[in-house]
Amino acid sequence: MSKNIAIIGSGISGLSTAFFLKKFGNDKITVIESNKISGGVIETKLSSKYKFETGPNTLSVSDSRVMDMFNELNLKIKYPNPLAKNRFVLKNKTIIRVPDSFLSFLKTKLFSFKTKIKILFEFFNKSKPVKKVESVYDFFNRRFNKEFVEYAINPFIAGTYSGNPKNLSIKHVFPLLFNLEEKYGSIFKGFFKKNKNKYKIKRTILSFDNGLYDLISSLSIELKENIILNSRVIKIGFEKNKFNIEYLSDQKITNMQFDKVVLTVPFHKIKDIQFDMELTNKIKGLSEVYYPPIKMVTLSFKDNGNKEKFNGYGILIPEIEKMNILGVLYLSSMFNDSAPKDETLITVFVGGSRQPSLAKLDDKKIEKLILDDLKVIYGFNVEPEFITTRFWPHSIPQYDLDYSKKIDLMRSIETDCPGLLFNGNFINGISLENNILNSLEIAKNI
Known part of the structure; x- marks a missing residue:
């Protein structure tokens, strides 16, 4: 029997969760969105002269299940020009192309000869973490060196996470690399030995015919009977294995009851929702995540x-x-x-x-x-x-050095309230692809 499910938030995580639930045969879905339109941080601006994004700019895809979703939605995929493979880093106020082959790596001026040797011989690096919780900075400095961190990792983290590698957890920002070192003692050795993901495809960068918002538009059309816009959730109660949700729409408070609730709102907004007393302090802990x-x-x-x-x-x-x-x-x-x-x-x-x-x-x-x-x-x-x-004002959640505690806190809340689930870019990676795959797994488990 289908469960009655509420999804709070209609960004990519909320819409993807609803899409997969519907695909798996559950039509009793209500997506509650506080804004007038869906999409969260995905925004495409179109005019007679210009087309650009004011949120994420492209999608990086390496999983066939994500491509399957796009095909099911009949999206017109648009790939960037071949020139887009050229990426650059500034060094000593000079523009240097990032190497994309072994030969270009040997020739690049981005790294010194000493750093290139460090990279090539990472296979033999037997170093171990000094601290129990290691930062992104310390991990790459230990496995390579300071120059590699300064001219590869630091700009990459600033460009993708809006973050500082000294403040972020290697375990949560680069879980694959963390696990490869832990299991095989080396990143490169791990890449050679790790099992291949059956859904793995060659990574590609893409957008859609009219920009990334085409994805939101297609999902919104698919879910048009399930989405309630301009409705702000003000309270979530839990009693007798049921969730009671109050939301405000057109200055009117509406109450609805659900079997399960998927929370996809960012943590800086979660503090605006009133929960039962025993959950209030735990929820407050999540709202401390820095964006x-x-x-x-x-x-x-x-x-x-x-x-x-x-x-x-x-x-x-x-x-x-x-x-x-x-x-x-x-x-x-x-x-x-x-x-x-x-x-x-x-x-x-x-x-x-x-x-x-x-x-x-x-x-x-x-x-x-x-x-x-x-x-x-x-x-x-x-x-x-x-x-x-x-x-x-709040861009990307920072997976800081205490982020394991935040994950434990989420799981503790889910245990205390069976049927309450968290989903968003605060779990398992910040990319749009990660958000879609998280949503797929949640829909399967429900």
Whole structure:
């Protein structure tokens, strides 16, 4: 018999959970969303001239089950131009391409000869963690060296997590690498010996015909009878193995009863929901997870002979370079329909854990800082034809050094309230693919 299930939040995790539940034959699903539209952080902006994202920019897919989902939704997949394989890092104010082959690794100026030897001979590194809980910084510094951390790991973590590798847990940020070392004593040795995932496919970067929001639109259409928009959950009670949910919509409070509840709202919002007294303190502990602020600035400018400087996916800026920006995405290089042919469209990221105060500056100050940095990096004055900003006061959950305690706390709450489940980018990885796969597993278990 189908269970009556509530899903709180209609971001990618909430919608994917509902999609898979429906696929497995459960139609008694209610998705409750506080905003006027679904999607969470996925936002695509379309105009007569420009197309860009103000949240995640692309999807990285390496699991066939995710591709199966896209095909079932009849999504028109769009792959970036071949140039997007080119990725760059700034070193000593010089743009250096990230090596993507063994030969380019041997030739790259990104790493010194000493660092290259460290990388090549990681197989023989017998070092063990000094601390019980090891940071991302300490792990890679121990297995490789400081230069590798500064010019590979630091910019990568800033660009993906908006984070600082010294403050993040290797166990939770890179669980595969953590487990490979623990089991085989070496990352490289582990890659050679580990069992192959039967769903594994070659990793690819993609978007959709009209941007990532096509995924949200397709899921919303598929679930149109199940989604309640503009409705804020104010209370979740648990009694006699049933959940009583109160939500506010159009200034009216509605009560509904469910067998199970899947919470997909980010932890910085979970404190706004009232729970039964015995859960209040535990829920409060989850709300302490840090989400650093990020400001995304998207701008377009005339090429004027500089187009080749933006041929690639983008550039990451290591902290040691002492710049204001974290990185730049080359949107018009990735997708031809992002901007007019004679313009270059980019998105610049500012703030994160590295410099959270910068993200909170007003737009004019941010724009000046960005344009100054772009001149240093690319060697010419960028004169925007178009510029817009998107401020995220809470961007990405930080899997900090105490994150195991947060996971234990979630599991404790789920044990205390059988039928209450957590799902979102605060579990098992922050990527959209991770969110979809988490949702698939939850739907299977329900």
